[in-house]
Amino acid sequence: MIIQFSNQSFPxxxxxxxxAKCQEATxxxxxxxxxxxxxxxxIVKNPALTLDKTKVGKIMRACIILHNMIVEYERDGYTQYNISEFEEGDGSRSSQVDMSYSTETPTNLDNMVGIxxxxxxxxxxxxxxNDLIENVWNKFGDQN
Structure with a gap:
């Protein structure tokens, strides 16, 4: 694959x-x-710049749950899925997530520019x- 910027091509x-392939699909x-x-x-359509990350997360989670409930109601019943059909790659691998990033930063107009x-x-x-590239390669790279 070659990426082209203006008149230059980069392999x-x-x-x-x-x-790039995984990012595009996701x-x-x-x-x-x-x-x-x-x-x-x-509420999802409107800007959320003045809300803190915790509130935005709760709002999104609530909307997703409500959406799923509506879809299930409209489908007129519940369907049992085998979730293993949706898993990618080797299920024995695990991802390491850095949880040290704080979501407790208060958001107000004074610190929005800094954020x-x-x-x-x-x-x-x-x-x-670069960390994401390495993670994707470690998870899926050896399967080609």
Whole structure:
């Protein structure tokens, strides 16, 4: 795979190529799901810049639960699924998630600029991206 920026082409290494493929598939799924929630719940459609992360998380979780309840009600019954059909890769592998990032940061207009600057830090972005590339490669790279 080759990525093209303006008139230059850059060949992708296999790790980056696999990451791009996984990211594209995941992005489509998230955008589709978020679009469904936005169409159904006005609170998801409106900006949430003044809410803290905990409240946004609770609102999203509630909307997802309500959406699933509506879908099940409209389907007129419950269906039992074998969740192993939806699992990807080797189920014995585990992901390590860094839980040290605080979600307790109070959000107000004074610190929103600082939070935005922190989120958009190029160095942090590149480190997180490289960590994700390695994680995707370790999980799915040897299956090709």
């Amino acid at each position: 992708m290494i296999p790790k980056a190529e696999l990451f 992005r489509k799924d998230v955008e589709r799901a978020f679009g469904v929630l936005q169409a159904r719940f006005a 935005r600057t922190h989120v958009r830090d190029r160095r942090i972005h590149e480190q997180l991206k």
